[in-house]
Amino acid sequence: xxxxxxxxxxxxxxxxxxxxxxxxxxxxxxxxxxxxxxxxxxxxxxxxxxxxxxxxxxxxxxxxxxxxxxxxxxxxxxxxxxxxxxxxxxxxxxxxxxxxxxxxxxxxxxxxxxxxxxxxxxxxxxxxxxxxxxxxxxxxxxxxxxxxxxxxxxxxxxxxxxxxxxxxxxxxxxxxxxxxxxxxxxxxxxxxxxxxxxxxxxxxxxxxxxxxxxxxxxxxxxx
Ligand SMILES: C[S@@+](CC[C@H](N)C(=O)[O-])C[C@H]1O[C@@H](n2cnc3c(N)ncnc32)[C@H](O)[C@@H]1O
Numbered sequence: 001x002x003x004x005x006x007x008x009x010x011x012x013x014x015x016x017x018x019x020x021x022x023x024x025x026x027x028x029x030x031x032x033x034x035x036x037x038x039x040x041x042x043x044x045x046x047x048x049x050x051x052x053x054x055x056x057x058x059x060x061x062x063x064x065x066x067x068x069x070x071x072x073x074x075x076x077x078x079x080x081x082x083x084x085x086x087x088x089x090x091x092x093x094x095x096x097x098x099x100x101x102x103x104x105x106x107x108x109x110x111x112x113x114x115x116x117x118x119x120x121x122x123x124x125x126x127x128x129x130x131x132x133x134x135x136x137x138x139x140x141x142x143x144x145x146x147x148x149x150x151x152x153x154x155x156x157x158x159x160x161x162x163x164x165x166x167x168x169x170x171x172x173x174x175x176x177x178x179x180x181x182x183x184x185x186x187x188x189x190x191x192x193x194x195x196x197x198x199x200x201x202x203x204x205x206x207x208x209x210x211x212x213x214x215x216x217x218x219x220x221x222x223x
Contacts, residue, residue, distance in 0.1 A: 020053055022127075025081055027109040029076020029104065031074055040098070043071050044176065045144060045170060046214035050078040053168055053217070057082040062139040065089045065192045066129075068122040068153055069145020073115075079142065080111035089115045090129065090209065092122040094146065122146050126156040135159045144170040147189035150196050158205060172197060173216025 008016070022048060024032065035041035045206040056134040057065070058078060063086065065079045070106050079089045096119055103118050106112040118125045123146065128139075141157045143150065149171065157167045177190045178197070200208050200220055 002023075010187060013057065021048055024051075025077075025109065027105050028077055028081075030108075031072065031105045034101075035072060036073075037145050039048065040071075045075040049170060049214040049217055050075050052211070052213055054082040056166065057140055058217075060139065060164075060166070062166075062184035063087040064138045065140040065142070066126070066138055067091045068126075068141070068143045069093060069132075070099050070102065070117065072098045072144075073106055075142060076102070076115055077106055077109060077111065079140070080106065080114045081109060082173075083114065085114075087114055090125065091117045092125045093113050093119060094121055095116070095119070096198065121196060123149050123152050123156065123170075125127070125158060126153065130159055136162050138162065141164050141165070141167045142170065143167065147171070148192055149191075150192055151199070153215070154196060158222060161199070163222055165180050167220045167222070169196075169218040169220075171215045172210055175215055 003092045032044065032047065033043050045107060063083055065083065065088070067089055070076050070091045073091070076089050076091045083089070087223055099119070103112065108116050138160045139162060140160060142161070143153055143157070146153065154167065161167060172193065174190055174193050177185070177187065178194055182191065182194065197218065200206060200218060204223070205219040206222055208218060211217040211219055
């Protein structure tokens, strides 16, 4: 029977949904708790984004991943925990200021051996992987940083992914900025993501769907 009334506000619905997720891995929980009081803690991926994508990684038997935008390593940790012992996460960031906070957590969870941290602009790291002959060998790429270069990152990622590999863009909803008229864009990265979202939607190289998780995750499977 149809629900006679649209119960609850958006916030109440989200709170209910978020409170019905399995327990986090204890080390991920500890890192989240630490970041709750950190001035830039808002940058960390949402728990449901990490959980749903971790399920995808396990379902798809993912072994080789790339993360663009490590920060304190929460999502890198999620991927490392979801892949086998001989799997790897190439973790890209431009600064060690925050990755240094995350490293001991990777060690505590026993997955530091799976994470290959590269401190350089992500575009350079992705290009270096292509130059090293790793095109077509990655199973999963998570993009959560360097929005201004999102289109270049998308193109390089499509080279690095195998057929049926997945690229997932976090913040593809840009906190709602994309719903405002183009001429009112205040941030430099909004038009970049606005254009990229249209390009992805029309791109025959991928099958893409935007998930209503966190701030929107554009999940694209390479055809
Ligand atoms: C939103 S945070 C990532 C959050 C992380 N995925 C998590 O779940 O905790 C964005 C990160 O992207 C990094 N970043 C910014 N520009 C970058 C670039 N050009 N190449 C690589 N990383 C970059 C920032 O240093 C920052 O740590």
